[in-house]
Amino acid sequence: MQIKNEVTGWQLFYLVVQTQVGIGVLSMQKDISIVSRNDAWISLAIGGILIQLLLLVFLWLLLRAGEVDYFILLEKAFGQIIGKLLAACYLAYFIYILLVSNLSFIKVISEWIYMDTPRWILMLLFLIPAVYCASGKVVHIARFSMLVSIILPVLVMLLIPVYSTPNYTHFFPIGSEGAGQILKGLEATLLAYIGFESFLYFSKYVRSNREKELKKAAFSTLFVTVFYLFLLISTQVYFHIEELVIVPYAVLYILKSLSFVIVDRIDLIFLSLWIVIVLTSFVNFLFIASNESKNLFNLKSHKRPIIFIVFAVFVTSLFIKEKQEIIGVQTALPAVAIIFTVILPLGTLCFYLLFRKEKEI
Amino acid sequence: MESASFSKKVSVHQTQSIQELQEQVSYYSGNTNDLVMLQIHHESIERTSIMVYIEPLIDSVKLEELLEWSKEMKWLTNERVTSSKIQSYDGTLMFEQLVRQLLEGEAFLICMEEDQWRIEGIKIPKQLSRAIEEPKSEQIVRGSHSGFNESLASNIYQIRQRLKTSHLVIKYFQIGKESNTTSALIYVDNIANLMIVEEFIRRIQSIDVDIAHSVGFLEEMLEDNCFSPFPQFLVTERADRVTGNLSEGRIAFMLDGSPTAIIGPANFFSFYQSPDDYNGRFIIGTFYRLLRLCSFLVALLLPAMYIAIISFHFEVIPEALTLPTKRAVEGIPYPPLFEALILEITIELIREATIRLPFPVGQTIGVVGGLVIGDAVVNAGFVSNVMVIVVALTAISSFVVPSIEMNSTVRILRFPFMLLATLFGFYGVTVGLTLLLIHLIRLESLGMPYLSPFAPFHKSGMRDTILRMPSWLQSTRPAETMTLNKIRQGFSKRWHYANKK
Numbered sequence: 108m109q110i111k112n113e114v115t116g117w118q119l120f121y122l123v124v125q126t127q128v129g130i131g132v133l134s135m136q137k138d139i140s141i142v143s144r145n146d147a148w149i150s151l152a153i154g155g156i157l158i159q160l161l162l163l164v165f166l167w168l169l170l171r172a173g174e175v176d177y178f179i180l181l182e183k184a185f186g187q188i189i190g191k192l193l194a195a196c197y198l199a200y201f202i203y204i205l206l207v208s209n210l211s212f213i214k215v216i217s218e219w220i221y222m223d224t225p226r227w228i229l230m231l232l233f234l235i236p237a238v239y240c241a242s243g244k245v246v247h248i249a250r251f252s253m254l255v256s257i258i259l260p261v262l263v264m265l266l267i268p269v270y271s272t273p274n275y276t277h278f279f280p281i282g283s284e285g286a287g288q289i290l291k292g293l294e295a296t297l298l299a300y301i302g303f304e305s306f307l308y309f310s311k312y313v314r315s316n317r318e319k320e321l322k323k324a325a326f327s328t329l330f331v332t333v334f335y336l337f338l339l340i341s342t343q344v345y346f347h348i349e350e351l352v353i354v355p356y357a358v359l360y361i362l363k364s365l366s367f368v369i370v371d372r373i374d375l376i377f378l379s380l381w382i383v384i385v386l387t388s389f390v391n392f393l394f395i396a397s398n399e400s401k402n403l404f405n406l407k408s409h410k411r412p413i414i415f416i417v418f419a420v421f422v423t424s425l426f427i428k429e430k431q432e433i434i435g436v437q438t439a440l441p442a443v444a445i446i447f448t449v450i451l452p453l454g455t456l457c458f459y460l461l462f463r464k465e466k467e468i
Numbered sequence: 469m470e471s472a473s474f475s476k477k478v479s480v481h482q483t484q485s486i487q488e489l490q491e492q493v494s495y496y497s498g499n500t501n502d503l504v505m506l507q508i509h510h511e512s513i514e515r516t517s518i519m520v521y522i523e524p525l526i527d528s529v530k531l532e533e534l535l536e537w538s539k540e541m542k543w544l545t546n547e548r549v550t551s552s553k554i555q556s557y558d559g560t561l562m563f564e565q566l567v568r569q570l571l572e573g574e575a576f577l578i579c580m581e582e583d584q585w586r587i588e589g590i591k592i593p594k595q596l597s598r599a600i601e602e603p604k605s606e607q608i609v610r611g612s613h614s615g616f617n618e619s620l621a622s623n624i625y626q627i628r629q630r631l632k633t634s635h636l637v638i639k640y641f642q643i644g645k646e647s648n649t650t651s652a653l654i655y656v657d658n659i660a661n662l663m664i665v666e667e668f669i670r671r672i673q674s675i676d677v678d679i680a681h682s683v684g685f686l687e688e689m690l691e692d693n694c695f696s697p698f699p700q701f702l703v704t705e706r707a708d709r710v711t712g713n714l715s716e717g718r719i720a721f722m723l724d725g726s727p728t729a730i731i732g733p734a735n736f737f738s739f740y741q742s743p744d745d746y747n748g749r750f751i752i753g754t755f756y757r758l759l760r761l762c763s764f765l766v767a768l769l770l771p772a773m774y775i776a777i778i779s780f781h782f783e784v785i786p787e788a789l790t791l792p793t794k795r796a797v798e799g800i801p802y803p804p805l806f807e808a809l810i811l812e813i814t815i816e817l818i819r820e821a822t823i824r825l826p827f828p829v830g831q832t833i834g835v836v837g838g839l840v841i842g843d844a845v846v847n848a849g850f851v852s853n854v855m856v857i858v859v860a861l862t863a864i865s866s867f868v869v870p871s872i873e874m875n876s877t878v879r880i881l882r883f884p885f886m887l888l889a890t891l892f893g894f895y896g897v898t899v900g901l902t903l904l905l906i907h908l909i910r911l912e913s914l915g916m917p918y919l920s921p922f923a924p925f926h927k928s929g930m931r932d933t934i935l936r937m938p939s940w941l942q943s944t945r946p947a948e949t950m951t952l953n954k955i956r957q958g959f960s961k962r963w964h965y966a967n968k969k
Binding site for chain 2: 115117118216220221224228229232233235236239240243246247250251253254255366367368369370371372375376378379380382383386
């Protein structure tokens with residue numbers, strides 16, 4: 108018997124959530140606070156709402172486009188040559204995302220726990236499970252994402268002790284930085300939310316009861332927004348803004364200072380658990396990228412591209428060692444991400460729908 | 469060959485005389501010495517007939533009785549009789565078929581009458597089997613104490629006794645080119661998903677072995693992924709466990725000569741269920757089930773976590789414990805992995821040594837191995853006493869699992885985890901766990917997901933996996949068996965609400 112290669116609405120929900128929640132969670136607080144200062148949470152909330160609205164637009168367009176692969180849609184909308192070209196750009200973008208995610212993860216773990224372990228070993232340990240997971244079927248990845256989501260509430264529970272001595276004055280005066288800074292903060296926010304566009308790519312696997320199931324999954328960003336807001340507010344309640352802009356991984360610092368009766372240094376245990384969360388977003392992107400290259404190069408299976416992509420990521424990561432270089436690699440991300448996650452999908456879907464309508468008339 | 473004119477004949481009517489027939493039967497059964505051919509004369513009728521059987525396979529008392537009875541009935545009146553034990557054949561019977569039936573404990577009475585062969589097959593196999601007793605590996609406190617034995621007929625009898633439904637289907641398959649062992653596929657046809665049944669049958673039919681030793685031997689050919697450390701069939705010797713699983717839509721497979729049944733599709737959590745859970749109160753059942761599931765994690769991870777903490781993350785230990793731990797570990801000359809391996813291997817040795825020894829000797833070995841070695845090894849300063857605690861706890865946790873297969877899986881799996889912990893600390897352990905989790909998610913039993921109520925997630929499945937809800941609340945069958953007949957029972961507590969009104 109063969110398992111149907113099909114995903115339910117809730118599975119898609121968790122797929123999107125897990126693609127979004129990754130290594131960004133640890134550094135997001137600092138990145139946003141630098142720009143929006145004590146109004147960081149407003150930036151985060153506005154960013155979340157905007158992306159949620161965008162997802163609803165995607166949903167609306169997708170339901171009209173029917174059950175098609177997004178990358179085939181590219182070809183249908185722009186013709187074969189431009190479509191293929193765009194798909195190749197997408198592949199490059201995915202490899203870029205994978206590279207950034209790999210690099211920043213290795214950066215955190217080698218700064219926080221494994222100062223002396225060679226980076227290539229840490230990378231290999233991260234990439235091997237990723238390859239193993241991504242080489243499965245989409246159902247396996249969806250189940251993995253769903254199962255692993257148990258870790259998210261664990262983080263929430265670990266942060267609850269922060270509220271024993273909260274300092275709410277850190278939020279005031281609300282709006283002191285002005286609307287300009289809050290909107291500027293959106294750019295940093297976007298980095299944390301990247302992954303919401305996986306809704307586009309994974310939605311083709313939702314086959315039965317499509318409209319209802321897709322609607323469930325479209326609200327994944329709402330969940331992520333609430334989760335992120337909780338994290339950000341917890342850190343803002345704990346750290347003064349002047350501290351927050353210096354502390355690189357606020358959540359880890361909080362956990363480091365907390366001490367329980369049975370274990371000290373929960374941050375070490377937590378970071379080890381968080382590896383899995385980072386892994387899921389890596390795996391999901393890897394799966395999308397390999398499936399896209401399967402279409403692009405007319406391959407039979409998506410397993411071979413995985414090896415190539417991971418090898419490319421691994422080798423490139425080996426050459427980017429210095430902290431400044433890693434940060435340099437990331438700087439292009441917001442601009443590129445806006446093109447590939449907002450402008451292009453919207454353009455493609457609208458173009459496709461308009462184009463098709465003309466044809467029908 | 470006894471005579472020069474001998475040639476191979478295919479069926480009985482090709483032979484002309486009793487003499488020739490005897491030669492043929494003897495040839496087809498490999499001139500074996502335990503083949504008995506008796507010439508039988510009867511005074512009232514003038515003819516010679518022979519009785520053919522393989523002596524050790526025949527119940528001789530019954531043979532005598534039947535002979536007496538048939539003499540009176542048939543040999544005198546010359547009528548052909550059939551009964552549940554006696555079957556008539558004519559000359560078209562193939563010799564190969566005849567010998568096969570001889571091997572199954574059938575005796576043949578053959579005579580020539582008016583140039584026609586007349587053959588009576590009498591089924592009187594000797595049935596010797598162990599008494600029905602409680603399986604040693606699956607003892608329980610409350611509930612039925614009967615287990616399977618080596619006779620397939622008696623095992624099926626036990627199942628039929630418990631499930632008296634016309635929907636209980638038993639399908640026989642002959643397995644083994646040489647051994648011709650009977651095997652049985654057992655399922656309830658209005659509960660089990662017939663697609664899965666078909667898949668099981670397809671796998672059984674593709675088995676091509678010479679001798680079917682035991683179910684465990686065939687299991688490797690039937691399971692989805694034999695390179696996985698996890699068992700993909702539930703193995704049991706208990707009839708109540710088989711019937712319980714049959715009623716949930718699973719399928720059982722048994723082999724003649726093996727007291728074990730394998731049940732599929734199994735999932736990870738079914739290995740942690742014990743009949744005891746259902747025979748006691750549900751709160752206690754739930755508690756022990758949770759305890760068993762925790763023991764899985766402890767058995768798998770405790771030594772690895774300890775090694776990781778000692779060699780990488782000492783700061784995780786809270787302040788009050790730092791000094792005692794430090795003091796215990798300081799004097800040990802070896803790295804923690806080596807220390808753990810000494811003890812783990814010792815425990816494995818003790819287990820392997822005691823398992824085949826008679827009970828009193830086994831206990832002595834346990835005392836010598838456990839107490840004496842454990843104490844001496846700490847005093848000698850080879851192993852820290854914290855490590856003794858850790859390894860002992862791990863060993864106990866690994867034996868909590870009700871299924872022996874899963875128990876060995878856990879014990880094997882903790883070695884790679886220990887290695888990962890030594891090399892990479894918590895990170896290594898997490899990577900190992902992730903790989904294990906992905907493997908479990910991808911693993912299937914008869915095409916059904918192995919980690920079922922969790923991945924894919926079924927809310928209703930929780931009622932009987934990590935929890936054990938009251939039996940009257942478990943009114944639907946588990947989803948992982950893909951049963952079409954989902955409703956198991958009605959609402960049995962109606963009286964309670966009726967009283968309230």
